[in-house]
Structures are given as structure tokens and as C-alpha cells.
Amino acid sequence: MKGLLAIYRRELAGLFLAPLAWILIFCVLLYQAHFFLYVLPLKGGEVNGSLVFVLGGGVPFWLLSIFLPPLLTMRMISEESRSGLLEFLLTAPVSDAAVVLGKALAATTFLALVWASTFLFAALCQALGAAPDWGWLLAVWLGATLVSALFSALGLVASALFATPLLAAFMAILANIALFGLPFLARSWRGPAGERLAELLERVDVLAHFQGSFLSGALDSAHVLFFLAWTAAALFLAVRVVESRRWLG
Amino acid sequence: MIEVQHLTRRFGARTAVDDVSFKLERGEVVGFLGPNGAGKTTTMRVLTGFLPPSQGRVVVDGFDVLTHSLQVRARLGYLAESVPLYREHRVQEMLWFQGRLRGLGRRESRTRAAAVLERVGLADRARSLIGRLSKGQRQRVGLAVALLPDPEVLVLDEPTSGLDPLQRIEVRRLIQELARERTVLLSSHILPEIEATCPRVIILQRGRIAADGTQTELVERLGGESFVRLELETAAAPAAVAAELARLPGVQAAEPRGQAGAFLCLEVRGAGDLREALGRHAAQRGWIVRELSWQRPTLEKLFARIALELEPARAEGAA
Numbered sequence: 001m002k003g004l005l006a007i008y009r010r011e012l013a014g015l016f017l018a019p020l021a022w023i024l025i026f027c028v029l030l031y032q033a034h035f036f037l038y039v040l041p042l043k044g045g046e047v048n049g050s051l052v053f054v055l056g057g058g059v060p061f062w063l064l065s066i067f068l069p070p071l072l073t074m075r076m077i078s079e080e081s082r083s084g085l086l087e088f089l090l091t092a093p094v095s096d097a098a099v100v101l102g103k104a105l106a107a108t109t110f111l112a113l114v115w116a117s118t119f120l121f122a123a124l125c126q127a128l129g130a131a132p133d134w135g136w137l138l139a140v141w142l143g144a145t146l147v148s149a150l151f152s153a154l155g156l157v158a159s160a161l162f163a164t165p166l167l168a169a170f171m172a173i174l175a176n177i178a179l180f181g182l183p184f185l186a187r188s189w190r191g192p193a194g195e196r197l198a199e200l201l202e203r204v205d206v207l208a209h210f211q212g213s214f215l216s217g218a219l220d221s222a223h224v225l226f227f228l229a230w231t232a233a234a235l236f237l238a239v240r241v242v243e244s245r246r247w248l249g
Numbered sequence: 250m251i252e253v254q255h256l257t258r259r260f261g262a263r264t265a266v267d268d269v270s271f272k273l274e275r276g277e278v279v280g281f282l283g284p285n286g287a288g289k290t291t292t293m294r295v296l297t298g299f300l301p302p303s304q305g306r307v308v309v310d311g312f313d314v315l316t317h318s319l320q321v322r323a324r325l326g327y328l329a330e331s332v333p334l335y336r337e338h339r340v341q342e343m344l345w346f347q348g349r350l351r352g353l354g355r356r357e358s359r360t361r362a363a364a365v366l367e368r369v370g371l372a373d374r375a376r377s378l379i380g381r382l383s384k385g386q387r388q389r390v391g392l393a394v395a396l397l398p399d400p401e402v403l404v405l406d407e408p409t410s411g412l413d414p415l416q417r418i419e420v421r422r423l424i425q426e427l428a429r430e431r432t433v434l435l436s437s438h439i440l441p442e443i444e445a446t447c448p449r450v451i452i453l454q455r456g457r458i459a460a461d462g463t464q465t466e467l468v469e470r471l472g473g474e475s476f477v478r479l480e481l482e483t484a485a486a487p488a489a490v491a492a493e494l495a496r497l498p499g500v501q502a503a504e505p506r507g508q509a510g511a512f513l514c515l516e517v518r519g520a521g522d523l524r525e526a527l528g529r530h531a532a533q534r535g536w537i538v539r540e541l542s543w544q545r546p547t548l549e550k551l552f553a554r555i556a557l558e559l560e561p562a563r564a565e566g567a568a
Contacts, residue, residue: 006349010335017337084331091297092350093323246300248260 003094007102008109015072015110024071028064028114035060036121047122047130048137055118056140056147057215062207065147066180068114070172072107073155074165077242082163090246100160100239104153104231111148115141136217143214146227147206151176153234160241179206204230250275250402250432251296256305258291265291267456268305275401278428280447281436284556287453289436290330293404296434297327309402323351326400330407332391336380340371340390343379344397351398358397365393370419384411392420396427403427405435409442421445440549450548452555459555468546471555477517478506479527480540487513497526512539 015021032054039058040050055061077100080086089099118141122132151172158172159165183205186198202208206227213223251273258266266288273279281289294300295307298318306313312320334343341362348358366372369389374382379390388411395403408424409417424446427433437443443450450467452460460467483490487505490513494503500519507514517523522543531538 002352003350006346009349010346013342014335014337084329084333085335087294087299087329087331088333089350091299091322091325091327091329092347093319093352094350095319 001095001098001101003092004098004102004105007089007094007099008105011076011103011106012109015106020071021110024068025114025117028068029117029120031060031064032117033121036118045130047125048133051118051122051125051132051137052140052215054121055115055137056144056210061144062180065111065144065151066176067173068111069107069148069151070155070158070169070176072110073103073152073159074169074172075159076103076107076156077159077238078162078165078168081245086242090242096242097235097239100156100235100242104149104156104235104238107152107155108145108149111152112141112145115144115148133217139214139217139219142219143210143223143227146214146224146231147210150206150227150231150234153231153238154179156238157234157241160238160245179204183208250277250310251434252306252308253292253296254306254308256292256295256307257303258288258295258300259303265456266295269453269456269458270305271451271458271461273432273434275432276428276430277449278424278433278435278447279449279451280443281434281451281453282440282443282552283436283438283453283459285438288456289453290406291456292453293327293406293434293436297325297404298322323398324400325402325404326395326398327404328391328395328406328408330410332387334379334387334390334394337378339376339378340366340382340393341375343390343394347394347397353398361397361399362393365396368396368423369393385413385416388412389416389420392423401431403431403433403435405433407437408435409437409439417442440552444548452552454555460551464548468548468551471551474518475543475545477519477523477527478540478542478544479515479517479531479538480509480512481515481531482511482537482539483513483534487515491515494527494530497523497530499523499526514540 035058036050036054039053040047043049043053077086080089090096119137122134122137125132154175155168155172158175159168162168162171183201186201209223209226213220253269253271256266256269257264269288269292281292283289291300295302295314296309298314298321301315306315308314309321310324312324314321335346338346344362344365345358348361353361363372363375366375369392371386371389371393374386379387382390388408392405392408395405405424409420412420421442424433424435428446435447444464449463450460451458452467460471462470479494487508491503491505494500494515494517499521500517500523502519503515503517505513506516517527524541524543528538528541
């Protein structure tokens with residue numbers, strides 16, 4: 001797609017040029033390190049389990065993956081629409097899809113790098129003599145990245161829909177919490193209507209798909225596809241919203 | 250090069266551009282003039298493919314903006330009114346990004362970036378952060394970004410806003426230079442800008458074209474009549490002086506236009522320049538002349554007339 005690479009590179013550079021990115025990386029490193037050191041003794045010094053817990057197995061990871069993507073994507077469309085930069089991009093000879101996709105890829109790449117910080121702990125463990133299972137870690141990391149791709153795409157939809165970055169972030173966080181939490185609720189509902197609803201919600205159960213495959217170290221194409229398909233659907237929606245902005249003016 | 254046919258653009262119930270048609274030949278420089286909210290920016294946004302038209306057709310170099318938007322955009326250089334630039338980037342990075350967006354190679358991008366920066370007089374600020382530049386400098390960076398791909402058509406929305414008088418002259422000269430090889434459509438609400446750069450003017454008022462033609466043509470056709478303003482000191486009654494002047498050969502009408510102390514102000518209408526006849530008469534009568542000037546219609550007066558005359562109509566429409 002023409003221009004996609006240019007936009008991807010610009011967005012990624014833009015993320016790293018803003019102080020927010022570095023503050024986020026710093027906080028995430030502290031946060032992850034804290035939980036790693038907290039879990040390690042609980043698991044009796046078992047390195048793999050502790051690393052996987054930090055990278056995707058525990059609540060700390062899910063909290064981050066709910067809050068981080070909206071913070072990265074909130075400005076990408078709403079603020080550029082205000083500053084006129086969206087007008088610049090949308091009058092350049094590139095498609096709307098290339099603009100949205102470039103932004104989504106940049107946010108996902110950034111988050112993939114953030115999750116890769118766990119590899120620092122793994123490398124440290126290796127250096128200290130407790131070799132981690134790198135294959136397992138990579139599978140969990142890939143899963144975490146796919147989750148981030150989905151949540152970034154949703155963040156972009158919110159950023160395209162709402163006029164201010166703060167509102168966009170807030171709505172995206174709500175959407176993420178709903179996506180993450182509804183299957184939990186559904187499981188506790190009783191009755192035939194609840195059954196059907198639960199079945200429906202299982203189709204968007206991010207946590208189950210993540211835990212069912214990546215967390216156990218298995219790369220299952222069905223689960224990879226689950227994340228890719230929903231990400232594509234969200235991106236398609238974001239492109240449509242950007243397009244409709246042209247018509248509404 | 251640009252053909253706009255019956256373009257209408259609505260935003261909800263509001264019609265921003267209403268049945269506008271015009272044509273720009275290759276190499277033509279046209280100024281868009283109009284009060285705020287007349288539809289200049291909306292028309293430009295439709296031209297550049299940012300907004301789709303509600304009705305009508307816009308064709309640029311044979312490509313319809315609605316169906317062949319990317320081809321149109323590839324031929325256009327557009328500087329939006331807001332001068333969109335990434336403030337966290339350096340000037341040259343912004344230009345390189347534009348080069349990549351337009352599919353230029355790395356080397357070509359870099360040589361073109363250096364060339365356009367030279368052209369807008371910012372060669373020494375290539376490595377400056379855009380956020381640290383002054384408004385005038387950012388305006389020129391915006392111009393450089395629009396020029397980078399060497400487009401055949403340039404659409405510039407208020408290209409001189411925020412510039413100091415010296416930079417204004419520079420940008421004006423630059424636009425005149427660019428106009429030699431390109432089609433340029435620029436908008437401004439600053440009349441001298443348009444007068445100095447654009448032979449042809451399109452005046453928009455409330456989304457419609459109020460006038461379209463070369464400056465001299467428009468002023469002759471729509472500018473209204475010329476008259477001689479005469480201010481003199483006399484003891485005679487204003488009405489008597491007016492009647493006396495009206496009897497002079499070539500004079501059609503003379504009207505008193507107020508009195509300031511001992512001085513009487515008159516407007517004398519007639520064929521051509523009557524200054525000599527009036528001056529001679531005043532000298533014969535021993536009147537002391539304080540002002541004797543030929544008031545010809547200008548683009549500015551024409552513009553003011555168009556803008557003001559149609560004001561009551563808008564009030565009616567709203568009611």
C-alpha cells in the first residue's frame with residue numbers, strides 16, 4: 001500500500017519524540033520489575049512461570065494492556081484532526097486505509113517493544129544461571145503483541161469518533177474493559193437467554209483466546225486468526241469513521 | 250487544468266458553497282477573494298480531495314476528484330490555512346516525510362528538500378525544530394512542504410497570513426515566480442496580496458461567485474463610476490457652487506458632500522477626468538482649493554461593495 005511505510009515511520013518517530021512514550025516505558029519497566037520480583041519468591045524461584053506471569057499471565061499485564069493502547073492512540077486522529085495534520089495526510093496521495101493502518105502498526109510496534117522489556121529480565125536470569133524457556137516467552141510475547149494490536153485498533157476507532165484525545169482515551173478504555181470483562185459476567189449469568197449470550201460473548205473473549213493458546217506456549221493459528229480478524233474489523237471501522245468525517249466535514 | 254462545474258457543498262442544513270463553476274487554464278494564477286465564511290476554504294478542500302462535493306463535479310488535469318482522488322492529489326500541492334506541520338520534528342524531517350508520502354526516492358527527496366528550503370529562504374533552518382520556529386517561518390515551511398513534490402497545480406489557502414511585510418513581499422515574489430510554470434489558486438482576504446499576484450480574481454460571497462474576471466475587467470464592469478472630489482473654501486452657498494459647477498462642459502452632476510469649517514466638499518461626476526476643467530474654474534473664481542482628486546474605482550471598493558451590498562440579503566435568508 002502506497003505511503004503506508006512513510007506514515008508508519010512518521011508515527012513511530014512521533015511516539016518516540018513525545019515525552020509520553022518515555023514516561024510510559026519507564027513506568028512499565030518499574031511496574032514489571034516490581035511484579036517479577038514479587039512473584040519470583042511466591043513461585044519458589046521458578047523463572048519461567050514468573051516471567052510468563054509478568055508478560056501475560058497476571059492481572060498486572062491485563063491492566064497495562066487495557067490502559068496503554070488508548071493512551072498511545074488517543075491523539076493519533078482526534079488531535080491531528082484539530083491541528084489540520086489529518087487534512088495534510090488525507091490530501092496526500094495515500095489512501096485513508098494506509099493512514100489508519102500506518103498509525104495502528106506504529107502503536108502496535110511501540111507496545112511490542114514495551115512488552116519485550118520482559119526479555120531484559122529473562123536475559124538477566126540467563127546471565128545468573130537460570131536459563132528461561134525462550135520459545136515459551138516468545139509465544140507469550142507474540143500473544144501480548146496481538147492483544148495490543150486489537151486494543152490499539154479499538155483506540156483508533158475511538159480517536160476517530162471523538163473530538164478530544166481525553167474523551168477518546170476514556171471511551172477506548174471503557175471499550176477495552178467491556179471487551180475484557182463481559183465474558184466474565186456472561187459466565188455468571190443463568191437461564192437460556194444467558195446461555196446464548198454467553199455463547200455469543202465467547203466469540204469475543206480475548207482473555208480465553210489468549211490463555212487458551214499463547215500462555216501455554218502453543219502457537220495456534222485459530223487463536224492468532226481470532227486476534228487478527230477482530231483487529232482487521234476494528235481497523236476497517238476506523239477507516240470508515242475517518243471516511244465519514246470527510247462527508248460530515 | 251482545473252474545472253469546477255456546479256459545485257455545491259453542504260454541511261448539514263448549511264450550504265457553504267452554492268453552485269460554483271469556474272475554470273483554470275494551465276499556467277493561470279487566480280486569486281480567491283471573499284469575506285470570512287464565503288466558501289473559499291471549502292472550495293479549496295473539495296479541489297484537493299479532502300471534502301467530497303455534495304453536488305457537481307471537479308476535474309483536475311482530466312481526473313475527477315471524487316472517482317480519481319489519488320491521481321488528483323498526486324498532481325496538487327496544497328497548503329492548508331492551518332499550516333499543518335509536525336511540531337516535534339525538524340524542518341528537514343517534515344520535508345523528507347512529504348517526499349516519502351509522495352513516493353520520491355531518498356536521494357531525490359533530500360535534494361528537493363534542500364532546493365525548496367533555499368527557495369523559501371529557510372536553508373539555514375533545515376535542522377531547527379518546527380515547534381521552535383516563528384509563525385512566519387512555519388508559514389514558509391508549509392509552503393516548502395507544498396512545493397516539494399514540484400506539483401503542477403498549487404492550491405494555497407491564505408499563504409501570506411502571519412508574515413511580516415518584508416516576508417510578504419518575498420512570498421509574493423515567490424508565487425509570481427512559481428506562476429510562470431504552474432497553475433496557482435490562492436486565497437486571501439488581504440486585497441493588496443491578490444492585486445499584486447493574481448491577474449484574475451474570483452470573488453466569492455456567501456458561497457456563490459459574485460465576480461470572476463481579470464482585475465481591470467472587473468473594476469471597469471462592476472467597480473462603479475469614477476468622480477472628482479473637490480474641496481474648496483468659498484463664501485458662496487453650497488447649492489449655488491454645485492449648480493455652477495454642474496454647468497461646466499463635460500460635467501453631468503455636482504453634489505455637495507458636507508462642509509468642514511469654511512471648506513466645502515463636492516463630488517463631481519462626468520465624462521473622464523474633470524480635474525483640469527474644475528481646477529481652472531476654481532482659479533478663475535478665486536476659490537482656494539484644498540483637494541482636487543480623481544476617485545477611480547479599485548478592486549478594494551468593488552470588493553467592499555460586493556461584500557456589503559449582499560449583507561442585507563443574508564439577513565433576509567436567515568429570517
